[in-house]
Amino acid sequence: MTKTSTRRGFMKGGLTAGAALATAGLVAPARAGGDPAITEIQDWNRYSGAGVDASPYGKPSDFEAHVMRRNVAWLTADPVSSVNFTPLHELDGIITPNGLCFERHHAGVAEVDPQQHRLMINGLVDTPLVFTMADLMRFPRENHIYFLECAANSGMEWRGAQLNGCQYTHGMVHCVMYTGVKLKHLLAEAGVKTAGKWVMPEGADASAMTRSIPLEKAMEDCLVAFKMNGEALRPEQGYPLRLVVPGWEGNMWVKWLRRLEVGDEPWHAREETSKYTDLLANGKARRFTWVMDVKSVITSPSPQMPITHGKGRTVLTGLAWSGAGKISRVDVSLDGGRNWVTARLDGPSLTKALHRFYHEFDWDGSELFLQSRAIDEAGFVQPTKQELRAVRGANSIYHNNGIQTWHVAKDGVVENVEIS
Amino acid sequence: MSRFLKALAVLAPFLITANGATAQDADAGAKVFNKCKACHVVGEGAKHRVGPELNDLFGRTAGSAEGYKYSPAMTTAGEGGLVWNDESLHAYLVAPRSFVKGTKMAFAGLKKQEEIDNLLAFLKSYSSDAAAPQEEEAKPEEKSEAPAAAPEKKTEAEIPPPSAAPATAVATHGVFHLGRPATGDEIAAWDIDVRPDGQGLPDGRGTVAQGEVLYSDQCAACHGDFGEAIGRWPVLAGGLDTLTNDRPVKSIGSYWPYLSTVYDYIRRSMPFGDARSLSDDDVYALTAYVLYLNDIVTDEDFELSRDNFTAVDMPNKDGFIDDDRLSETHYADKAEPCMKDCRPGTAEITAHAAVLDVTPDGEDDGEGAPSIE
Structure with a gap:
């Protein structure tokens, strides 16, 4: 993000554009001769555009240049070991475009030559093995759409409303279709010994990320993926190979995956002791908190997506997801949780994937307190932030799935707030 | 870019592949073969000696060389479909007696990948079938006929092996035989991973004093002279008994449950930007120094090694509990949520993000805000 594109600048830009649209929509009948967008011949209607050789790998319209990942510079010590955020407020449906999937890496984006990439399986196996990428392409493949959420998503909001935009409060999540090989096939190829109870994936990057995954999960639904949304993984998502651990915290989805070790005990790596453990108010910390709990957020209206059309028909939309499976219902409140209506889920409902919801209503121009509340197929209900804080305190960092409140002012400006 | 250059760019990956495939060095392999010469002969007129002659080894069914007395294990392996090719010879030469349990070959195996590659390149030069070494599936008649022609009379003179294990003697592992x-x-x-019980710790040792020198040079710029951290880099020391505070300090001393995590993490990931550059001794020394920064050891002459490593207890080793989120009432209840008049009164704002204003490019970026690290 450049220094000139400040949030306020962006917001103003958004409002200006919105106002122009509103003018076009509402005031046009009063304009003599009609809307110039119609009455005047536009350049694109008159002149030929670019040819098929202009953009061999296509990119979004220049008018969408503001739709991008953004980082929060003060959040971490260095952008090389940091995070940026998916622009959820600009997206629709359930699939995240590859170039907009948030990034989190611990030693920058490794540039791995796939010809030189190897995946090793060692430890408590009958035959320690080495696979090339070509070897992996000869296993049976599967396609699955899964969300990936960082355990620290919304982690800045434990003490109260901090960041003004769902990109920042909830943008450490994305959802793509992965193509890969079931981890159980790879493990079976090496032959897991009966003493093997844990699997440790390791990355090839300069952080050599490791985590401990119980064998049961590894055999259940983990994938070793090489494609996302049909094309090769992006470098920042682990090209050429990453682990997919459906429904579990993103840190376990080791990128640039080069090794899987089978063991009889967990390893207690840095990322499962010092980090990704959840400190409670009593000074004890929960460890191995793998599952991402039921969660939702309204992506529009939201602070980066104010209501610019004035009173009348309004589309509210958002995302819901749960590491426990499918989302069975999303409720929406316009009055800060006093009264709720059930939103309309649309699009595919897939286990451990993002779900899209809508609620269309007529805005009367009064102040609103927007909330969404997801319920998953296991029956778990998304809790309020107050409920979470009452049990866990404010220093857990991870696994904040509390209900988000957006305040809509009478002028349509939206803000991240905490309410009574 | 000219069309010619573009064509080269497209070809580049294939050129690399080709180079990789020819990286085996038959001349170097001839030297490696010196280790085998006591028992094996290859080349024109080669005869069986202690071991079978090795002409046309590639594509040969195991245990099938005419006139050689094989172990029952090797014969059984051939009957089970073991054909000598790049893959199977590789596996065999790494550890002959575990790949074909009961083989007569007493050779312990070649530990270096490069030696095996070169040796195989050398042997290939005496094999007419080496052009398609991977296609073992394409030779059904060899599988069914060759072993049948060989066994009985050849095995008579042999001492029975301690355990003939045909199940492990087949050439291929797993289900798809890939990799x-x-x-x-x-x-x-x-x-290189290290566990709390010490599994994975390498040989080596290092003292607090040695660690201090390394730390000043390579760590203090980010972590601070006393582990207090510069900016938002991780705090390494201090914070003891702060975990119940409003603003806890989670350092290695105050929070990390196991010393093995320190060794493992420094060894694999530090120093930031130059990972894997420290020796095992360096990592022992730095781990010892981190203990010193945290007053867990107080003697500058303290030396950490594999021998005393697991004897070090971290202050917060009992500070962790397993995941019990689902026992929290908001989950345990699984109650049908309220839909109408759920809270009293109207909603009042108690906190604004705009007041804290730490959203990127706000005027007071990050002042007083917590880190996700």
Whole structure:
């Protein structure tokens, strides 16, 4: 993000554009001769555009240049070991475009030559093995759409409303279709010994990320993926190979995956002791908190997506997801949780994937307190932030799935707030 | 870019592949073969000696060389479908007696990948079938006929092996027979993880005083002279008994449950931007120094090694509990949520993000805000 594109600048830009649209929509009948967008011949209607050789790998319209990942510079010590955020407020449906999937890496984006990439399986196996990428392409493949959420998503909001935009409060999540090989096939190829109870994936990057995954999960639904949304993984998502651990915290989805070790005990790596453990108010910390709990957020209206059309028909939309499976219902409140209506889920409902919801209503121009509340197929209900804080305190960092409140002012400006 | 250059760019990956495939060095392999010469002969007029002659080895069914007395294990392996090719010879040469349990070949195996590659390149030069070494499936008649022609009379003179294990003697592992066995050197190069029980700790040692020198040079710029951290880099020391505070300090001393995590993490990831550059001794020394920064050891002459490593207890080793989120009432209840008049009164704002204003490019970026690290 450049220094000139400040949030306020962006917001103003958004409002200006919105106002122009509103003018076009509402005031046009009063304009003599009609809307110039119609009455005047536009350049694109008159002149030929670019040819098929202009953009061999296509990119979004220049008018969408503001739709991008953004980082929060003060959040971490260095952008090389940091995070940026998916622009959820600009997206629709359930699939995240590859170039907009948030990034989190611990030693920058490794540039791995796939010809030189190897995946090793060692430890408590009958035959320690080495696979090339070509070897992996000869296993049976599967396609699955899964969300990936960082355990620290919304982690800045434990003490109260901090960041003004769902990109920042909830943008450490994305959802793509992965193509890969079931981890159980790879493990079976090496032959897991009966003493093997844990699997440790390791990355090839300069952080050599490791985590401990119980064998049961590894055999259940983990994938070793090489494609996302049909094309090769992006470098920042682990090209050429990453682990997919459906429904579990993103840190376990080791990128640039080069090794899987089978063991009889967990390893207690840095990322499962010092980090990704959840400190409670009593000074004890929960460890191995793998599952991402039921969660939702309204992506529009939201602070980066104010209501610019004035009173009348309004589309509210958002995302819901749960590491426990499918989302069975999303409720929406316009009055800060006093009264709720059930939103309309649309699009595919897939286990451990993002779900899209809508609620269309007529805005009367009064102040609103927007909330969404997801319920998953296991029956778990998304809790309020107050409920979470009452049990866990404010220093857990991870696994904040509390209900988000957006305040809509009478002028349509939206803000991240905490309410009574 | 000219069309010619573009064509080269497209070809580049294939050129690399081709180079990789020819990286085996038959001349170097001839030297490696010196280790085999006591028992094996290859080349024109080669005869069986202690071991079978090795002409046309590639594509040969195991245990099928005419006139050689094989172990029952090797014969059985051939009957089970073992054909000598790049993959199977690789696996065999790494550890002959575990690949074909009961083989007569007493050779311990070649530990270096490069030696095996070169040796195989050398042997290939005496094999007419080496052009298609991977296609073992394409030779059904050899599988069914060759072993049948060989066995009985050849095995008579042999001492029975301690355990003939045909199940493990087949050439292929697993279900799809994909990948190849990892060599000992390969596993050693990557398997550097260390567990709390000390599994994985390498040989070596280092003192607090040695660690201090390394730390000043390579760590203090980010972590601070006393582990207090510069900016938002991780705090390494201090914070003891702060975990119940409003603003806890989670340092190695105050929070980390196991010393093994310190060794493992420094060894694999530090120093930031130059990972894997420290020796095992360096990592012992730095781990010792981190203990010193946290007053867990107080003697500058303290030396940490594999021998005393697991005797060090971290202050917060009992500070962790397993995941019990689902016992929280908001989950345990699984109650049908309220839909109408759920809270009293109207909503009042108690906190604004705009007041804290730490959203990127606000005027007071990040002042007083917590880190996700």
